Amino acid sequence: MKNRKRLMENAIHGIFLILGLITVGCVLLITVYLVISGIPAIRKIGILNFLFGRKWASTAVEPQYGIFPFILTSIYGTAGAIVAGVPIGFMTAVYLAKIAPLKVKIVIEAAVSLLAGIPSVVYGLVGMMVLVPGIRIVFHIPDGASLLAAIIVLAIMILPSIIKVSLTALEAVPREYEDASLALGATPVETYFRVSVPAAKSGIAAAVVLGVGRAIGEAMAIMMVAGNAPNMPKVFQSVRFLTTAVASEMSYAADGSLQKQALFSIALVLFLFIMLINAVLNFFLKHSKE
Structure with missing residues (x-):
């Protein structure tokens, strides 16, 4: 009986651990995806122009991305x-x-x-x-x-x-x-x-x-x-x-x-x-x- 309870507790702990790891994995995947997708534009525009630019005109003839x-x-x-x-x-x-x-x-x-x-x-x-x-x-x-x-x-x-x-x-x-x-x-x-x-x-x-x-x-x-x-x-x-x-x-x-x-x-x-x-x-x- 005690062994059965111990196995149940271990199984529940394992499930909680897996769910926690899935949550952390989702956050990591989102972070990696945003970094990979977002860095190229910052490199092309320039980090200072991007973060501190005061004009956003993405569809203009000469687009600006501030x-x-x-x-x-x-x-x-x-x-x-x-x-x-x-x-x-x-x-x-x-x-x-x-x-x-x-x-x-x-x-x-x-x-x-x-x-x-x-x-x-x-x-x-x-x-x-x-x-x-x-x-x-x-x-x-x-x-x-x-x-x-x-x-x-x-x-x-x-x-x-x-x-x-x-x-x-x-x-x-x-x-x-x-x-x-x-x-x-x-x-x-x-x-x-x-x-x-x-x-x-x-x-x-x-x-x-x-x-x-x-x-x-x-x-x-x-x-x-x-x-x-x-x-x-x-x-x-x-x-x-x-x-x-x-x-x-x-x-x-x-x-x-x-x-x-x-x-x-x-x-x-x-x-x-x-x-x-x-x-x-x-x-x-x-x-x-x-």
């Missing part, structure tokens, strides 16, 4: 979405975990789950039909498709990830911590923010990391609300992100052309950009734990 506006737009859009979305998601998670009545909590959690299940194209469609005209009317500008619209849509899209992961982390904090704080004379609000939140900071930080990943990697929704024009980023101007630059031109770029190679180079830059952000966030997360 992606600096795309890089800045992705940074500004992601940062804006995080600044707008994280406080709302965090405070909602604290309310649901510690303050909300059970019936209210059930309703809001169901709404958050529904929000997480909505396809990206639906966010983009609603943003294009409601948000873009609203920005045009409120701010009296010719076109509401802009960086501001993209930031608002991204902030809404990252809310479910932030709320769900933060809520799970807050609910995992032992009740004894809060009871001890209340017994020492702290108010409930002080207990929530000075005891529960610090105890759950690793989970909350993980929620922020997931939100950053969702914001950086989104393409379809922001393509529909940002205008998709290769301009330098301004709040009320149409812009193009790194993701939308690849998605908008890949379908008609000729195989083997410099344009298609440049699009793979953009994908490589985006991949390295995401890896760098995750590495930095994980570094600060581990540093805070220590």
Whole structure:
């Protein structure tokens, strides 16, 4: 009987190991493919001209392949979405975990789950039909498709990830911590923010990391609300992100052309950009734990 259980455990461990190796192998394959496909265009264009060039005109008579506006737009859009979305998601998670009545909590959690299940194209469609005209009317500008619209849509899209992961982390904090704080004379609000939140900071930080990943990697929704024009980023101007630059031109770029190679180079830059952000966030997360 013991030998049978041991064999079962070894078999399960082996399955988990194989699945983990498959995951690592997929990441390595994607990395190698992007490097092989993206390096040739960077060599032809020049790394400085490619990364810091301010004009993208891939179909012009004399094409130019500068992606600096795309890089800045992705940074500004992601940062804006995080600044707008994280406080709302965090405070909602604290309310649901510690303050909300059970019936209210059930309703809001169901709404958050529904929000997480909505396809990206639906966010983009609603943003294009409601948000873009609203920005045009409120701010009296010719076109509401802009960086501001993209930031608002991204902030809404990252809310479910932030709320769900933060809520799970807050609910995992032992009740004894809060009871001890209340017994020492702290108010409930002080207990929530000075005891529960610090105890759950690793989970909350993980929620922020997931939100950053969702914001950086989104393409379809922001393509529909940002205008998709290769301009330098301004709040009320149409812009193009790194993701939308690849998605908008890949379908008609000729195989083997410099344009298609440049699009793979953009994908490589985006991949390295995401890896760098995750590495930095994980570094600060581990540093805070220590």
